Amino acid sequence: MRGLKRKWAIILTLSMLFSILAACASSSPSTSEQPEAGSATGSNVNKEGFPIVNEPITLTMMAKDAGMKNWSEMPVIQEMEKMTGIKFEFRNAPLDSFDTKKNLVFASGDYPDVFYAAELTQDEEVRYGGQGVLIPLEDLIDEYAPNIKKILDENPEVRKSITTPDGHIYSLPRIDLSAVWYRGPMWYNGEFLKALNMDKIPETTEELYTYLKRVKEEDPNGNGQADEIPFSSVKLDDVRMFMLGWWGIYGEVIYADKDHNVHYTPMQEGYKGYLTFLNRLWNDGLMDKETFSQTDDQKKSKGKNNQLAIFSDFHPYFTLGGDPNPEDELMKPLKSEIADSPVYGKHPGLSRGAFAITSSNKAPEATMRWIDYLYSYEGAVLFDLGPEGMLWKYTDKDNRVKETVPVEGDREEFRATLTPNYGIVTPGIVNNDVQKGLKTDYDEFLIKENEEKLLPYAKVPYPLVYLTAEETEEISKLRSDLDTYVKQMEAKFVIGQEPLTNWDAYVEQIKKMGGERIEEIYQAAYDRWNQNQ
Known part of the structure; x- marks a missing residue:
């Protein structure tokens, strides 16, 4: 189970890495120092099949790197080079210094041929796309990327969400159309449910209040002490979005309703309902008094102390300790x-x-074929x-069914030596068949829980839109204080x-x-997105 824990722990960590800026890692050789490559235009590129190029070429890549192994030594990278004829030389940077180095690269003019797992912001796409640093991709997709083109044709909302205001696509996304969680959902301690003979979990806020009051008064951990904490959080950041849905709100900052009207969440009556309920829990001793001061590790310590x-x-055993437990x-x-029915x-x-x-990049056609795979x-x-x-x-x-091959040590740590797709948000699509035959019983439990408890209430709060440079600047100023x-x-x-x-x-x-x-x-941004064909 250590591998499963590590995998999800890394996913959780990703949400906290986006804004970290640290010291710059040492630079790799510039593009001008790379070996000369064969031409990748015209007859050198095969539009179908492998190899992609008739004469091998070398390109440079800049990526986030979890630091588990040199990418050039990874079997996946070596397999791709052998299959495609395209070799990459890497100008990677560690997770905690990547953003700093990326900014320096953009400022220097010494660009890699491609950015991989770079988490380019919408401002970077608009700015550096408009300046010509990032090249438009839509024509290359039409000619050299049948897999990407098929996805975009079948999912026009995806195409709209990666098309900037000037009508171009400057970057490719990670696509997981089966995704449900923005961040970890909320969980019940199964041992407490069992001790209090809860044959069904609460369905209303009043039922939840009654349950939490029982937790406080009836010693469900059975140690004879009144040390149970009915509800705990870390500054409400981990629960806010989930709980707002109980009052009909499904975005922490903004959301668009069924009539396509955009709302600023902190002004809504539903937000007041959320605050009122939390204030009631606080006053009645049902909420952790350290909510606004504790760290996530401190919260987890209380969980492991039952x-x-x-x-x-992300998973209850991250907080409670032990192995995955469907209870x-x-x-x-x-x-x-307030709400006739909840939303998620x-x-x-x-x-x-x-x-x-x-x-x-002197070989954009070949590069597009490479990434399309x-x-x-x-x-x-x-x-x-x-x-x-x-x-x-x-x-x-034929039916894509697989089984695991035994390995020594931690499976996730071993996987991190095989592929660069570890601990970073990578380009590609999540295909449910990839894990066919490999899912654990707990994986299946989670899928069922999502289908039964969350998806019936699920709505995307607000699509991924692009703001203009002027809008971005104004929003940044307004939100800084707000x-x-x-x-x-x-x-x-x-x-x-x-x-x-x-x-x-x-x-x-x-x-x-x-x-307002x-x-x-x-x-305005939402209306442009809605009208974008």
Whole structure:
């Protein structure tokens, strides 16, 4: 189970890496120092089959690197070079210094031929695409990327979400149309449910309140002490989006309703309902008093001490310790006094900015063919699992059924030596057949829990849109102050430092600080996205 834990722990860590800037890693040789390559234009590129090029070529790649093994020594990279005729020399940087080095590369003008797993921001795409640093990809997709083209043709919302305001596609995404979670959902401690004879989990906020009160009063961990903590969080960041859905809101900052109207969440009546409920839990001793001061590790320590009844995490055993346990139940979105039925903010299934080709690249056609392979079933298998025979093998190739191959030590750490797709957001598509035959019983349990408890209520809050440069600048200025104010007031309302009778004054202050203007800007971007054909 260590491998499974590590895999999900890394996914959880990704959400915290996006804004980290640290010291710059040492630079690799510049493009001018790379070996000369054969021409990759015209007759040198095969539009179908392998190799991709008749004469081998060498390109440079800049990527995030989890640091498990030199990429050039990985079997997946070696297999791709042998199959395609394209060799990459890597100018990678560690996870914690990649953003710094990426910024320096853009400033220097010494660009790699491609960016891989670079998590390019929408501002970087718009800015450097408009400057010609990143080249448009749509014509290359039409001519050299049948797998990507098929996905975009069958999913027009994906195409709209990667097309910038000037009508071009400058980067390729990670696509997982089966994705459900934005971040870890909320869970019940199964041992507490059993001790309190809960034959069904709560379906309304009132039922949840009653359950939490029982946790506080009836010693479900059985140690004879009143040390149970009914509900724990880390500054509410881990539970906010999940809980807002109980009052009909499915975006932390903005969301678009069924009539395509965009709303700024902290101004909505449903947000007030969310604050009111949390304030009730706080006042009645049902909420962890260290919620606004503790770290995630401190919360997990309480879980491993069997003190927590409900909490958020990617998997409950990350907090409670031990092995995966299906008795730790996924929380179902709850009905409240405001919403007729709850909603759940679903992941849009896209992570933008995963792959881009720069103006330094002398072989864009061959490069597009190379990356297109990662959007096929075969490419997804190779890059996610490594070559056949190392971690897995087919038991029924025609039906894509596989079984695991035993390895010494931790399977995930071994996988990280086979493929670069480890601990980073990589280009490609998540194909459910990749894991066919390899899923554990707990994997199947999670799929069933999602299908039964979350998907019936799931809505994407707001699509991935592009703001113009002017809109981006204005939003950044507005949110710089508003985000701080809203976060401070959230804590004050919950702990009672600010009475909820001051709600109207709070909303008026948000409007003065630009809350309605934020709605207008995101509404305009949403309307452009909706009209984009």
